[in-house]
Amino acid sequence: MTQAQNTARTGIVSPLRVVLVAVAMLSGLVIVSPAGADHNQVFELHQRGEILSLVELIDRAQAIHPGQMVEARLDEEDLVYEITVYGEDDLYHEMYFDARDGRLLSEHKETEASFRSDHHHNGD
Structure with missing residues (x-):
């Protein structure tokens, strides 16, 4: 991705993140990061093009299984998003x-x- 594309994309993603957080708050969506997560590091990984944004992966999850978003997590160690719909x-x-x-x-x-039982048992 060129610098110009990255800059243009960043301008689009930031407002989407604001919307995502607002929607998450209103809909009960839980966005979880591991304890002690370095959010700046995650942001930098995205800015460098090393990982896709959460917004992009939520779109993919919704395309596979339309429905209500419940939870989204990033395992920073393995670089895996867990998204529940x-x-x-x-x-x-x-x-x-x-x-x-x-x-x-x-x-x-x-x-x-089963989902409620598993998440209640795990403290989520």
Whole structure:
């Protein structure tokens, strides 16, 4: 990506992040980072083009399973986004994407009872 494209893209992503945070707050979407996460490091990785933005991966997840966003996480060590969507099929779809290229690595489906039980047990 050229410097001009990166600069233009940055101008677009920043307002999208603001919208994403606002939507997340209104819809109950949980965006989680590991304890002690260095958000500046994540931002720099994105700015250097080493990882895709969360917005891009949420769009991909929604294209695969339309529905309500529930949760999004970045595993900074492995550079994997975990995105959970409550799909139109009444199942929770936990999708794992490579943060570098957006490739879907794996997917796990759960019923509401199973999802709630797992997340309550894990403290999420």
